[in-house]
Amino acid sequence: MFPESTTGSCYEECKSTAEWLLAQMEVRPLLGIVCGSGLGGLAEMLKDQVVFRYEDIPNFPQSTVRGHAGRLVFGTLKGKPCVCMQGRFHLYEGYPVQKTTLPMRIFKLLGVEMVILTNAAGGLNEDYKVGDIMIIKDHINMPGFAGVNPLAGQNDERFGVRFPCMSDAYDRDLRQLAQDVGEELGYKDFLREGVYCVLGGPSFETIAECRMLYRLGADAVGMSTVHEVIVARHCGMRVFALSLITNKAVMDYNSEEKANHEEVLQTGKQRAEQLEKLVSSMVSRIKHN
Numbered sequence: 001m002f003p004e005s006t007t008g009s010c011y012e013e014c015k016s017t018a019e020w021l022l023a024q025m026e027v028r029p030l031l032g033i034v035c036g037s038g039l040g041g042l043a044e045m046l047k048d049q050v051v052f053r054y055e056d057i058p059n060f061p062q063s064t065v066r067g068h069a070g071r072l073v074f075g076t077l078k079g080k081p082c083v084c085m086q087g088r089f090h091l092y093e094g095y096p097v098q099k100t101t102l103p104m105r106i107f108k109l110l111g112v113e114m115v116i117l118t119n120a121a122g123g124l125n126e127d128y129k130v131g132d133i134m135i136i137k138d139h140i141n142m143p144g145f146a147g148v149n150p151l152a153g154q155n156d157e158r159f160g161v162r163f164p165c166m167s168d169a170y171d172r173d174l175r176q177l178a179q180d181v182g183e184e185l186g187y188k189d190f191l192r193e194g195v196y197c198v199l200g201g202p203s204f205e206t207i208a209e210c211r212m213l214y215r216l217g218a219d220a221v222g223m224s225t226v227h228e229v230i231v232a233r234h235c236g237m238r239v240f241a242l243s244l245i246t247n248k249a250v251m252d253y254n255s256e257e258k259a260n261h262e263e264v265l266q267t268g269k270q271r272a273e274q275l276e277k278l279v280s281s282m283v284s285r286i287k288h289n
């Protein structure tokens, strides 16, 4: 277990990073966006951009994965002030889980009320196709079963309660909005809703693991998002999340298919435009308090 002071995720450290950012620009974001592997194009939709490289932000981790540019982009999307992570952090990069989720606390201290997260994921559900977009309705925190939870350690009540509820993690109204917008855009054939399971990575799953996860109730498997969601909910932000099904999980011992990062990035490119349209259309209809 890493004490918060070595992960930079304690209140004072997050506050000092948030204050550093706020002192550099005038944008006061209400919406936070996290781009998944190969989905960084979402950030390009922001108007009047102010961009920070992660390496220039005090106390911020660095992106090490291809498809994660490592830039924090501020601007407006459909007139709404936003901050967008073009690149996120994963357990397999060697970061303690508290470090991978640190940006969520910084978002909160910047004034963000709602977070939209995206990821690339392998499809476990037999009905899913490559290129499907899955609205996440729930998650399975597999590392959490072994005690890997970003909220483990001392709780700071300034962020949230010791035992936060997760049965309402994925905002029902935002999920409905995504369904409505998706239908209007003609996405019905490739828009799904399901359960996302996080594993530690970086190795992709074995066939036996994929079969097990599907039987446990997961529709898609990936290496991110869940821990960010836990921290975002802990500090009271509304959450909406999408998985792009970039590859089908291999479930059959006769299959010649092999999961690989190239395919993940390639599928991201092919569906990027529609995913961006879905997110921006949702944002144009979201009302803030």
Ligand SMILES: O=P(O)(O)O[C@@H]1C[C@H](O)[C@@H](CO)O1
Residues within 6 Å of the ligand: 035, 036, 037, 065, 088, 090, 118, 119, 120, 121, 201, 222, 223, 224, 225, 260, 261, 264
């Ligand atoms: O950041 P996400 O969850 O979109 O990235 C997924 C998981 C691995 O980082 C990578 C595997 O191709 O894509």
Ligand SMILES: Nc1nc2[nH]cnc2c(=O)[nH]1
Residues within 6 Å of the ligand: 120, 121, 122, 123, 199, 201, 203, 204, 205, 221, 222, 223, 246, 247, 248, 249, 259, 264
């Ligand atoms: N764990 C995992 N992560 C992914 N990210 C994109 N595809 C996959 C996958 O098949 N498995």
